[in-house]
Amino acid sequence: MDFSQIKLSVVIPVYNERETLPEILKRIRAVPLASEIILVDDCSRDGSREWLQEMEKRGDPQLKFFYHERNQGKGAALRTGFQHASGDFVIVQDADLEYDPQDYPKLLSPILEKRADVVYGSRFSGQNREMSRLHRYGNQFLTRLTNLLYQTSITDMETCYKMFQTSIIQKIRIESDRFNFEPEITAKILRRGLRILEVPISYQGRSFLEGKKITWKDGVSAVWTLVKFRCRA
Numbered sequence: 001m002d003f004s005q006i007k008l009s010v011v012i013p014v015y016n017e018r019e020t021l022p023e024i025l026k027r028i029r030a031v032p033l034a035s036e037i038i039l040v041d042d043c044s045r046d047g048s049r050e051w052l053q054e055m056e057k058r059g060d061p062q063l064k065f066f067y068h069e070r071n072q073g074k075g076a077a078l079r080t081g082f083q084h085a086s087g088d089f090v091i092v093q094d095a096d097l098e099y100d101p102q103d104y105p106k107l108l109s110p111i112l113e114k115r116a117d118v119v120y121g122s123r124f125s126g127q128n129r130e131m132s133r134l135h136r137y138g139n140q141f142l143t144r145l146t147n148l149l150y151q152t153s154i155t156d157m158e159t160c161y162k163m164f165q166t167s168i169i170q171k172i173r174i175e176s177d178r179f180n181f182e183p184e185i186t187a188k189i190l191r192r193g194l195r196i197l198e199v200p201i202s203y204q205g206r207s208f209l210e211g212k213k214i215t216w217k218d219g220v221s222a223v224w225t226l227v228k229f230r231c232r233a
Contacts, residue, residue: 008158011091018044028093082174086166094160104183118196119162121156122198122200123159125155142219149226179219200206
């Protein structure tokens with residue numbers, strides 16, 4: 001498939017990812033699809049913000065930079081990024097190295113072929129390396145709850161890799177500031193009757209010592225979010 005005329009916006013929420021930022025940008029740039037990279041720093045304290053500011057001074061037209069003055073969470077950073085996306089399509093990319101940008105074409109293809117409105121990258125049907133048992137079980141529980149509440153059959157609700165038409169994501173009001181963005185956006189997509197298709201992706205998880213931020217408290221919040229948006233009129 002010819003992707004040469006496609007403009008893809010990659011939205012990267014950044015919070016204390018100084019060690020991985022240079023490498024993830026290198027990997028994204030290696031994919032011809034990544035024509036706009038939007039970095040939203042959520043008040044990092046580890047030098048990420050200063051590094052981004054130095055990058056901004058170089059005036060690279062492919063990069064857009066936005067800075068939160070206080071830490072608000074992943075959902076808030078994505079909300080900022082989506083508002084400024086100008087591509088035809090947009091994908092979420094975590095600033096760590098768990099997800100591989102080489103998967104972008106396979107995520108975009110089903111939308112271009114009109115087989116889906118939104119595409120999720122499933123870690124449970126692809127090459128999955130080093131996901132902890134706790135995170136595996138937690139993700140599977142939340143996905144099963146999603147399927148039960150919304151009468152669907154997805155395998156990985158909590159995946160970072162979600163590919164949207166920009167016109168769709170910019171019409172959805174995102175209320176969640178933190179990691180409960182994932183269940184909220186899934187609930188709202190399904191409530192709108194939009195078609196979600198999953199494709200297998202590669203994944204290499206990291207530990208808390210390596211910078212993993214999501215905890216069991218975020219799992220509890222995700223359950224509440226799924227129930228709340230299912231019950232909302």
